Amino acid sequence: MVNYYQYSLKNLRRRGIRSWLTLLGILIGITAVVALITLGNGLKTAVNSQFGVSSTQAITIQAGGLNLGSPGSAVSTPLTKQDAEAIGKLSTIEFATTRNIEQLIIEYNNKIKVNYIIGIEEGTEKESYELIGIASENGRLLQSGDSKKIVIGHNFIDGKKNGFEKDIKIGKSLMINNQSFIIIGILEKKGSFIMDNIIIMPEKDLDNLVHFGDNVDIIGVKVKDKDLMDKAKEDIEKLLRKRRNVKVGKEDFQVSTPDAILSQVNSVIGGIQIFIVLIASISILVGAIGIVNTMATSVIERRKEIGIMKAIGARNKHIFLLFLVESGFMGFIGGLLGVIFGLFIGYFGTVGINNFVGITAKPTINYFLIFFVLIGSFLLGALAGILPAMGAAKENPVEVLR
């Protein structure tokens, strides 16, 4: 058996920088694919956490289509408290709560900022907190009977992050639409950009500022049992169609289950992944063409060597395999480095996402993928080398030695 591997590696080393440049296309492509798939889990966990999906038994109802922007904005026929009451009476529903969300002007330390404020319905505070999935880190949450009091998101504490250039503590007051509100609690860090920057106040205080009356932006519902989610969704849709007088398929409201939100988010991420994999594939293809080119050049450069080897007894098969293995090696090394870089980026990328949004996602190391990539990149390299290797095998020793 000829020592193809040693000979191939020596030739790759001999070409030095040219070998590396040839590897680059495959290297970049594989790096992108491996990094992306390794990041995938962290990416999904991070994005999902941004939507505050906490309870598997929660259903969120909004007027208008599903809106990932400011909830309740651009709504023609708003939902009402009466809608919520009716929904709360459905047999599948444990309870229904309402929330209003407004953007208001906040003043502190002589700095002004526009911020989201959630109004929490009086009497169902505990239920609302369960649905939104929040708890206090310091102080306490709002209770029935609280007035002119607020609870703030975790990012408000730090003067560098809150936009007011001064740390905020419990007991301080914020000016909201020129009225003073005292801070009685700080929320736990959620890792969600929205929830960490929110202000919570009693609904009637918010109504005093904005005057929305019986209209509500969001009805939050807890379903009696996880298995009843689909049934509950249907019940709510049926009820609201009747109350709002709309036909099936023409709904001007949106009933979102956690599954629906997750699947929508995941389909967006999936789309991005497909896009990046597509671009990575182009890189890999270009890399493969680069290998064809380098190998073809190499055959021409080494014609004499081929002639010598044939003179001392190399069969066509030997020459063919020498070049094929060499070309396969180029693919393999590109793939190997790509896997290493990709895992590196994926791992530290996940750590970075974790630190940035405060979640704990584990990088997914897909051993099957790594195995497949390594084998695949060798085969791709070999495939790219087939034609040049055939050319090399066909060289006539006499022509070549002249």
Added chain:
Amino acid sequence: MKEKEKIIVLNDVKKFYYMGDNIVHALNGINLTVYKGEFIAIMGPSGSGKSTCMNMIGSLDVPTHGTIFLDNEDTSSLSESDLSELRGSKVGFIFQQFNLIPNLTVKENVMLPMDFQGIPKKERKKIAEELLRKVDLTDRMDFYPNQLSGGQQQRVAIARALANDPEVILADEPTGNLDSKTGDRVIDILNSLNNEGKTIIMVTHDPDLAREHAKIVYWLKDGKIEKITKKKRN
């Protein structure tokens, strides 16, 4: 006297090349028989067809007309790959340009022909080291060809030619790129190989070299054997 064995036979070998519209008659009917253990030289000026003749003898090339037998095998009946294998085991080549593989070490170069014959690695190593001892290059085994002088490179080439213990050593102007002193050393090695029983075929344009060492000299001119001179035994 025991009967001499034929190792290479050329029967009316002709070789034509097309160069544009012209046909070049490189060989024009060569008849030649080489017996085992002989030291022969093929002499001739450039353009006489001696390189083509050497390619035919070493079965690197196939004739346009005529037949060639290498160790009783008709080379025209063999596929290109089988020819390579036969060549690899029966003929050892020594070239004017040494033609070592530049990115293999001296030892790896010597091991390469055995590689192609499928000899196990341990044995390849052992034989290569033995042969390099024979050409006095034990201390250069792990060097690369470009780290050696011309004479040393040619000795490596000789060791490589001997790797598969071939019947025939085919040397094409083996001293052409060497000064006279190192050239003499190479010729000495060829002579001692001949004394050990190897058949040596040397192609050269140097009449003194041919006359002094070869027992039979074939003088080529215009693709034909012009005359044959035999050295008398001293």
